[in-house]
Amino acid sequence: MTDTPLERRPRGACLARLAILADTHIRLPEDLPRAQWTANKLANDRSLRALEQIAAARPDCVLHMGDVVNPVPSDPSYPAVSRFAAGLMAPYGFEIQVAPGNHDVGDKLAFVTPAHGISEDSVALFEKLVRPNWSAFDVGPVRTLIINASLIGSGLPQEAAQWEWLEGELAASSDRRLFLATHYPVFMSRPDEGSLYDNIEPDGRARLLALLKHHAVEAVFAGHVHNFFHHILGPTEFHVLPSPSFVRQDYAELAPVAPDTAGGMEGGRNDTAKLGWAMVEIFEQGHVVHIHRSEQPQDAGQTRPARNAPKFHPEGQPxxxxxxxxxxxxxxxxxxxxxxxxxxxxxxxxxxxxxxxxGARDVHIPLSDLDDPLYLQRVIDLGSLGFRFTCFSLGVPAPALAEKATALPCVSALEVILPWRTIADFTAPLADLREVWDRTLTVACTVSASDHREGGSETSYQVAFGFDHSEFDLLTQFHEQTGAALNLGYSFRLGESQDVLSHGRDIAGFAERLQLPAFMHVTLGGNHPGQIQRSEAQVTARVVEAAVLAKTTGLKVFLDRFTDTDRSYFPGFGLCDRLWNPRLPGRALAAVTRLLADQPAAELLSTDRIGTARVCRLSLGDRIVEFALPSDGDMPDGFAPLVADAPGLPGWRGLDTPAEITSLEATK
Structure with missing residues (x-):
């Protein structure tokens, strides 16, 4: 096969599904009380829960990424716990392919390791008790090759045998799509990084990477680090997967706040929102990996195949x-x-x-991010996964930076933020920008105490951007005089007290009348610079309304903010907390986009009241979906919560037949 990058957008039918779990660290029941962390004591139960979820999902094949058991081969209990783990997994009725981990065969032979290293005896013991150390299996159109990553760089006789097998298998599968399964990640940050506890040794890594490139291996799956990471190198996606049992707490250092140890997180080891397993959907072209958070209750839409991920190129999502x-x-x-x-x-x-x-395919970033090589490469990588970037600039950007954006197909729009009092000074620079930028270009005004609006306060902590929905006349005049000739659109900001649906639909109507693109930035915080003014439930309702607006209008809607602001100015809740775990608003957004992703757009049929709840009725072709947003936590009858175990938050129901829809009219 050539080294041409593979098409990453899935196309055609889903031909097979591969479930993957990693790092279960099963122990004998009598050994659990001796575990040093509560999370480890729960590993068996959590592994069983993940296996039950996998069994319910009915995949075509199951792959374990290693560290099946916690005791290492030098531990006297290793044979017994290996047999116990096999018995624990047997009742589910599926064969489990296994990539041996360092707890299964011993650590790689680096300069220093925490436990005993791999040996000829440990390799033979794994093969006797569990499975072959290297093997291959087919799932749909994909050939998956399993290697013993601890062998690489070991110098053991089995290493040479594994290389010979791997190179032969790759050569024999030149007409097949290929996955590789390895317990150790090939690399963690850079392909040329040095030896770490968490990667394959450098000499063997270079040889392996050359093989992956030469044979255009589509995906590499790894475990070991008990956390989620994703890299792209040439034609290959590198998926590093979480564990269903516990989190490696050294990576908790990447969050800007400490885990709630007093609340049971054990320094991050018991951060249950990060526990999970993966389902890989394999299409006629391409694959998609869905991470299932195994210790989180199942929210709305999670029983259906998710099509809201950016890789599917969905439309109409915030x-x-x-x-x-x-x-x-x-x-x-x-x-x-x-x-x-x-x-x-x-x-x-x-x-x-x-x-x-x-399902947040569209992301809003400073144009200056493209001047940073790390951000630029990540924009390119995420663009290949279906993400689109709207880059904003305070002032008309320099030509060199605009040209850099032009060279990136995944940058779909530029947003130029200008002081409206002197907008006439920017006509010529905007015209020059149009010479190099032919995609969507919107203008936003600055928002502060010194902006163009009359009657503002003398001073304000608020410095933002975006027009108000009351400024249509001002914009119409400007567009007729200047904007139309430059093919401009306009960016609006929906303030803290403004209604998402009614004011948002006014903005959509304005854009439709003038036949121009419009962006709407929905603020999720309050207007006090030092106090949280919106509850998590109120933010959730605002997010659901924004999702309805994005699906039922031509507006491009951006939610501001992605993660909590817990210091600095204007604190408030975001879609994620500062550990980057989804909050209730983020989980609700995921649920709504899952439910609506099968259609690029929907029609808003009505907004009514049932009791104290605002109810939005949407038509998606042959089905009707309703969302209820209770103002007092009292959900109307017949609606299921979008977020499990959160009954006072927005709910939904699907109406599939005309009779069902008609019968509900009387309840309004």
Whole structure:
């Protein structure tokens, strides 16, 4: 096969589904009380819960990424716990392919490791008790190759045999799509990084990467780090998967706040929102990985195949404004037993996971991000996964920066923020920008105490951007005189006290009348610079209304804010908390976009009241969906919660037949 990058957007039918779990760390029941963390004591129960969820999902095949058991081969209990783990998994009725982990065969032979290293005896013992150390299996059109990653760089006789097998298998499968399964990630941050506890040794890694490139391997799956990471290198996606049992707490250093240890998080090891397993959908072209958070209750729409992920190129879903850093690595301090001698520079990919889950394909970032090589590469990578970027600039950007955006197909729009009092001064620079930028271009006004509006306060902590929905006359006049000739659109800001649906639909009507693009930024916080003014439930309702607006109008809607603001100015709740775990608003957004993703647009038939709840009725071709937004936590009868175990939050119901719809009219 060539090294041409694969098409990452899935096309055609889903031909097979592969369930993957990693790092179960099963122990003998009598050994559980001796575990040093509560999370480890729960590993068996959590592994069983994940297996039950996998069985209910009925995949075509199941793959375990290693560390099936917690005792290492040098532990006297290893044979017994290996047999116990096999018996624990047997009742579910599916064969489980296994990529041996370091707890299964011993650590890789690096300069120093926390436990005993791999040996000829441990390799033979794994093969005797569990499965072959390297093997291949087919799932749909894909050939998946399993390797023993601890062997790479070991110099053991089995290493040479594995290389010979791998190279032969790759050559023999030159006409097949290929996956690779390895317990250790091939790399964690950079392909040329040094030896770490969490990667394949450098010499063997270079050889392996050359093979992956030469044979255009579509995906590599790994475990070991008990956290989610995602990389792209050439034709290959590298998926590093979470564990259903516990989190590696050294990576909690990547969050800007400490885990709630007093609340049971054990320094991040018991951060249950990060536990999970993966379902890989394999299409005629391409694949999509869905992470199932196994310790989180099932929200609305999770029983259906998710089609809201950016890889599917969905339309009519809200985007997000990325205030916080999202592409640059942070430093993990020296800390044994994992890495007491080397500082690790690592990017946090939980923001990416949240964006994928919520269906936030459109992201709003500063144009200046493209001047940073790390951000630029990440924009390119995420663009290949279906993400679209709207880049904003305070002032008309320099030609070189605009040309950099022009070279990126995934940058779909530029948004120029200008002081409206002197807008006439920018006509010529905007015309020059139009010479290099032929995609969507919107203008937003600055918002502050010194802006163009009359009657403002003398001073204000509020500095923002975007027109108000009351400024249609001002914009109509400008558009007739200047904007139409430059093919401009306009960006609006929906303030803290403004109604998302009614004011948003007014903006959509304005854009439709003038036949121009319009963006709407929906603020989720309050208007006090030092106090939280909206509850999480109120933010959730606002997010659901924004999702309805995005699906039923031509507006591009951005939610501001993606994650909590818990310091600085204007604190409030976002879609995620500062550990990058989805909050109730984020989970509700994921549920709504899952429910509506099968159609690019919907028609808003009505907004009514049932009791104290606002009810939005949407038509999606042959079916009707209603969302109820209770103002007092009292959900109308017949509606199910969007977010499990949160009955006072917005709910939904699907109406599939005309008789069913007619019968409900009397309840209004």
């Amino acid at each position: 985007g997000v404004h990325l205030r916080h850093a999202w592409a640059e690595p942070d430093t993990i301090p020296l800390n044994g037993p994992i890495e007491p001698f080397t500082r690790r520079r690592q990017r946090n990919d939980y923001p990416l996971l949240a964006l994928q889950e919520m």
